[in-house]
Amino acid sequence: MKVSELLTLPALNGMHLIAGRTGIEREVRTVNMMDAPDIINFLKPNEFLVTTAYHIKDKPQLLSSLVEAMANQGCAALGIKTRRYLKEIPAEALVLANDLSFPIIELPAELSLGEIINHTLRGILDQRATELTFAMETHKQFTNLIMRGKGIQKLLDHLSDMIGYPILLVDQYLKPIFHPISTSGIIPIIKKMNEEGFRFHKTKTSFFSFSSLSNKQPYTVFPIYMNEEKFGYLTISGEIKTSDNLITLTIEQATNVISFALMKEHALKQHDRNIRNDFFLHFLDGSFSSQEEIINRAKEFSLHNEQTYICAVGKIDESDSDISYTQLQRRADSIYEFLEDELHLSPDPIHLFTKGKKCILLYEVNEVSADVLQTVETSIRSLQRITASQFDCTISFGVSHMSPSFLQTKNSYKEANDSLLEGGLSKRTEYIQIFRTKDIMELLRIIPEEDLMNFHHFALQGFSKIFTEEEQTLLQTLSVYLETHCQISETAKRLFVHRNTVVYRLEKCEELLGKSLKDSETTLQIRLALRIKSLLNI
Structure with missing residues (x-):
């Protein structure tokens, strides 16, 4: 209840505002009665104090101090019975109240302080009850709007x-x-x-x-x-x-x-998203019994078999921050949900799915042209900028070639995923790696796994079959060194180590291999062995 509303209560007829008119919009939440010198220590914000001013009857000049203290405390107003102990309010107190916009009210003589308190509390409670009733009715109106659809x-x-x-x-x-x-x-x-x-x-x-x-x-x-x-x-x-x-x-x-x-x-959207995502993951896993079943189910999600697609697989670049697996997954889910909303603004349909920490984008291609990959890359660049801006992290993508039908997007997913892995070998971030036709990884898949294992052990002889932590570090350094065209400074930069550390590690690799890294045949064998290691997840 505001002070202005308090003054209009019929039960408190006879109260008059004598100072602080500009403060009548102050809120009154409680009322207190006290005649004590240390009264200010017991007052609360938005409190209306009623008093006979008995404690300052001999020193009326103290009223100015009380007014200033109450204004600083955030109190609502001061009510005084002026015809009891204090015959009139000192002029300086009235001036101060006006300056502080703090209301001073003259209380009616015919009402006791107890009656004034009771009427004030009743007025506050009645207004609260009215507000509660109004709130319930308003809530009901809004709820009915939603319930009626x-x-x-x-x-x-x-x-x-x-x-x-x-x-x-x-x-x-x-x-x-x-x-x-x-x-x-x-x-x-x-x-x-x-x-x-x-x-x-x-x-x-x-x-x-x-x-x-x-x-x-x-x-x-x-x-x-x-x-x-x-x-x-x-x-x-x-x-x-x-x-x-x-x-x-x-x-x-x-x-x-x-x-x-x-x-x-949000729950309904999440449910629909999970159903659509489960379908696509089962499709990738080969869980369906026939192509006809796949085509029919895909139509439910606006995925038409005769449509041409380009697949992109993205993953948030890992940072050195100490974040738990659960937190990483939640952050990935939030980012991918945000990106999905952004993709709805695209003029051409783009379908988003998630698989663990990765997202999968299926771009519908309506006009096959030479610059279609450039269009997809532009779209992905936009997503990368938005992700960096909104979430303060980077995301990298691998992109496939065009797939002439939905059934062949399984191969497109493999191409995009391989491209993502290939781009990550050189420790880059926020990259877009386009799949290269007849890539080494594709050629290696044709070779039997046993032959690949034999070649891997031959090329990396000297290293343990089960790599130690030190050997893993050496192999990582060797991989980045070869990917950067044997540039020691660039290798050190990407690994965040001193170039002398790179030189030491490379010399250690030569010692284990028993070969010189300056020999082109040796480096070719090592490059292939490292590709095989990635392919077979050794």
């Missing part, structure tokens, strides 16, 4: 009409989710904030406000939480003050209903 958009329209401000619902990345037509002016502001890397942070407060420098417009933001990882913001084009209880209650009820509606919507 009107959707979140209709709810936002209704809320906008109720509070008189345009509203925009954005996700945690400041991308609009729902917005009425009236919010067209907010979208450019949010878009600019997004482009400049601005983010709202999780807050324990129910809402917060900010102003845009470009249009001097205030905005109020109400967080909407769905779970620990996913949340959004109800952005209102206007300032909502904490004293606007009914408007705040209305918006809070709407955010509660929107939160549950978004949770339900």
